[in-house]
Amino acid sequence: MATIHDEIDSWLAADLHGELSNNERNALHAHLLDCAGCRKTHQEIKTMNKILEETLAQEKPDPAFEQRMLAGFRKRAPQRAGLVKLLVDLMRLRAVQITAVAAALLGLVQIGRMITGENATSLRKRYAEAEVAAPQPPESRPSQAGALGRSGGIAAGRPQDLAIPAPPPATRSKFREESKAAAATVAPDKAEQGETTESEAFAATPESPTNAEEAGKTRGESPAPALANRKLIRNAIVELEILSFDNAVQKITAVANEEHGYIATTDSEKQANGKLRGQVVVKVLPENLDLFLQKIRSLGELKKQTLGTEDVTKAYFDTDARLKNAHVMEQRLIDMLKTKTGKVSDLLQVEKELGRVREEIEKMQGELKYWDSQVQFATVTISLAEKDMEEPAAFLIRERAQLALYAPDVEKTYNEIKSLASPKVQITNAQLNRDYSGRVSAQMSMLIAPEESDGAIGRVKVFGRVENFQTQTQRTAQGGNPAAAGSENARTKRDKVELNIAISREEQEQAFQQTSLRIRTSSVDEKAKELRALTEKQGGRVRSSTFSRDPDGRAVANVSLRVPMKNYLAIMQSLDSLGKVENVSVQRQDRTDAQIDEANAPADVSIQVYSQGNIVTEESGLLATLRRTLAQSAGAIMWSLRMIGVAIAFLAPWAIAIVGVIWVGRRIIRAKR
């Protein structure tokens, strides 16, 4: 039993703990009889087991242990109320969990749709509605179109009946066929409907001469029976362009007479360019209207023609019926007065009523008469305009000049210009301004007769230095469109010249050329004086001058002067005599837009006259070098300090954030344990 011997420990332990089967126990005991070592071990283990049982039994929990555990458990895991418990228990089942998650997801989806899908659903609904509604139009359209076609046929047919009471059978039958076809087959779309009405309108208007002429011939013989009862007011508006207005009016009168009509009114108006424009109203018999229009058209170029018909039949017969009733009423009232029974007050009442009825009768009769007159004659309004109506009558040339002047004494110049005033030179506006700093400027406007303009402007220019002079010419057409034909024939007239003058003081003028330079000399004071004298000799002015002397004995004089450009070169050359000229810089302004009198334009020269000091400066030598070095190193240290500050400002937030993250992470890890 090598195995028992090798694993004697576990065998013995199992034996002690009573966990061996009978066979195993027998085998073990057999081995123990054979093996002395194992017997010893057996003894030791038995003792060990006893000690353990004794010692550990002390450590064993007391009998109340279970009760304590239960009490603690009940305290720390209290029983939940029925529903909550049920829910909590339910939530622990996998199926319930899945269902809950699915429900939550569905809920979210639904909420999302409610928020965003509101429009989508309504849109879809609208589409559905549109689809339902869509099939309808094709069904309803033909009937509508048919109705339209029919009514169009009737509407267009009326003037046709009227204008051509007995049209040639061919056209008539054709028209009938067309309108019948339109009515019977129910025009499927508007295009066809439009076509039919168009063709009908074509037939109605007297566009085709044969049709109209034939109609004119047949008119007298067979008056249309349909027309007898109709009350139609016809009118036409024609716009013509003719060569001569008077000629045209004469011709219209002749034609009107021919067609049994008359001229109702004429009016004419003469335009600025001598052309006539006017209106003639002609009354002709309605049956002659088309022929009349035909003849009128040959007078000139037709610009526009409209033909209208107003059917007053219904209103006319209504009024007629009411008139008849009123007559009956009148008769009755008269009878009542004749019998003369009843009270006086009643009779008075009757009298009053009679008066009212008669008034009504008169009104209705007037109305009927008016309609009769309107129906009897058609009104043709002819607008006539002579050719080249738009031709301009004349051109006006207007000149406008702007003059900017620089004068040494603004006020004096202002008065001088004012004295130029004469009947031909009118001063419309003169203004002298003085601002808070005492600067004076003036503005003047004048109107100059065209023949005087050049002379007057020339005189004004002399008063100062011209900075800018601009003229502007405008050509305007009078009474017409300048682009219209015949403009070249028009007269040209010159209007008064408008001159605007602005006067400013000379000092305010910007220099045309600016020069700055330095002159080194030993005696600054003297040279500065010399410079001033030189400037005056050259016709310039010293604008400013300063003089200073510092403790080192260096003297500096700043002189700024202004000379006319023509003397600029001379003064520059003479500067050489004053000392050593240094650092010359010249700046020139290019004023190309303005017309400048260059010779008189001002040139500014600013000159610094200076002398070298007597004392050697401290800027050289050992001490100065040392001082400079120290100053520079201090500067460098300050700079690096600043840079460190900047770096800290950049890095500090990051460092704080990292430390914070680490701290939170540690807390979390600790909490997990």
Place this chain on the structure above:
Amino acid sequence: MDPSEREKYQAAIHGDREAFEMIIRTHSRTLFAIAYGVLQSREEAEDVAQDSLVKAWKTRWRVRDPEKFPAWLATIARHKAHDVFRKRRTVPLSEQATEPIEPEPANTSALDQKLHSALAALPELHRAALTLRYFEEMDYRTIENSLGLTNGALRGILGRALTSMRKQLRPALTPMD
């Protein structure tokens, strides 16, 4: 595992409080023994047993298979005990020095001290097996169930544990004979 026991575990998993309390009655000593095996301190072991039960109740729905319920309980107790052990180890050294690991050093004899130190020297699993055996006189089968071991493994463990104790305590054992 017999069907009635299995049913009991199943009911406990589904939140039957009475079934769970029954389990507490039958298993709390096992949990205590396991915790004691790790900590060798009665108070701490009792606390661990209590904590383990509460935790088991709160997370009972994690157990899918009722058969594994006892083993799962034991695992919780072992982990809890380890947590406590780890915390104890992080107590500053000075405190550790003044307070020895043995909780009741006063009323123990020299043999007891030796026994405890020998126990402390054992691997944790061995200790747990020993405590289960000697506290509760459990048969091997129950221990196997609680610790998730096979029969052979448990026999080996107990045998080695006893031998190791025996070897350590031999000087003390001989006078006793």
